[in-house]
Amino acid sequence: MPDLHIENLNKSYGDHHVLDNMTFSVREGEIYGFVGSNGAGKSTTMRIALGVLSADSGKVSFGEHPLDDDIRRRIGYMPEERGLYGKEKIGDQLTFLGRLHGMSAEAARTNAENLLERLGLGERIGDKLDGLSLGNQQRVQLAASLVHDPDLLILDEPFSGLDPVAVEVMSQMLTERARAGVPVIFSSHQLDLVQRLCDRVGIIAKGRMVAEGSVDELRQNGPIRYSVETANPFQLPESTRIVSQEPGRIVVEADSTERDQEILHAALAAGPVHSFTRLVPHLTDLFREVVSS
Incomplete structure (x- = not known):
């Protein structure tokens, strides 16, 4: 898989400068922890990478190619705010999302069933999302980001609200994706998880990258x-x-x-x-x- 490159992103809202020359890369097969205080610019960076927001300047590329609609179809994204339909059956939603990414109905349904089984929700495939606990809704949101076998994973606070068992299952799934060569970036305030899972970590403050390296490098440089x-x-x-x-x-x-x-x-x-x-x-x-x- 190619690497994800974030280069000199700047974003302002009026006089408020949200991103200040934000620059980093997520390598093939790497889990990258993106950490910072609330309002530091993590979600803004991710949304620009996805094309949801536009940058004032700078660029995002996947390998040597700027991110376009074709490449974005290969991204698995998990937003901090849940983005699925509460009144729809979870299996139908996941199948629909897989088809939006170009999969056949059969392949999308098979992937949805396998993911839900892995996440402990196989028996709930016909349930509506609103009938699940918040933690289980978070599991379905992860399945939605994985159903189309993405080449890049961008996850915003994926572990929020999960119980320890679900955290372990999600950790295993992200590690497996990385071992298959997929670049994985996730933001989190749970720094014990970041320290345990990530190959490299970027710490941002006030829209700037202030420290970056492997966990061991960062800790030794403290x-x-x-x-x-x-x-x-x-x-x-x-x-x-x-x-x-x-x-x-x-x-x-x-x-x-x-x-x-x-x-x-x-x-x-x-x-x-x-x-x-x-x-x-x-x-x-x-x-x-x-x-x-």
Whole structure:
């Protein structure tokens, strides 16, 4: 599958600049986490990629080709707001959506049945959407994005409102699509899921990409901090500072990982050290640091 390229997107509403040269790529077979606070520009970027909104400048391409209607038919999209018909049978809706993407009625119906079975809704295929719980409606929305075997997946808050079992099923399905070569991008406020699932993550704030990389890269590039378990105060080496202190434990921040032995030796010079550990930040902590800076 080709890569998705977002290049220098700008979008304003009057004096409000929503996107500021937004640029990133989602590679073939990659799950890309797109995270940011409410109003940061995540949904706007996705809607421009789909052609729902137009950008003031910049471009979106799939491989070497600008996104047009033919390519958009190959995209699976899951909006944050549910977009299916509440009074219609879910099997009929999914079949209809598959046919809109160029599938035969038989192939679309088969895919719909298989997806609903996989999502634990096989027995509800003849039910109307409004008869399902909100979590099950979210499962149907995922099926709608997958029914036509898309070459690209764009999902806006796909895990919102799901119970742990449904989260695990959806995670498996997205991972399988990525392993088949499909570029997958999803936005989420559930950073534990982003950290677990994503090959790369883009963090945006005020319409700009402020940090990007693999989860490990982002975490390793966070603040360099060490937990020192000791009962004895000690003289801090140069270019370090105490972040927090409690009886028996001191957290020290340094300007470089090369300071680790200096910190350890300084602590040992003052007395016994029971534990010395690098504190690699969780993605949630890193997100808070990056967005607030």
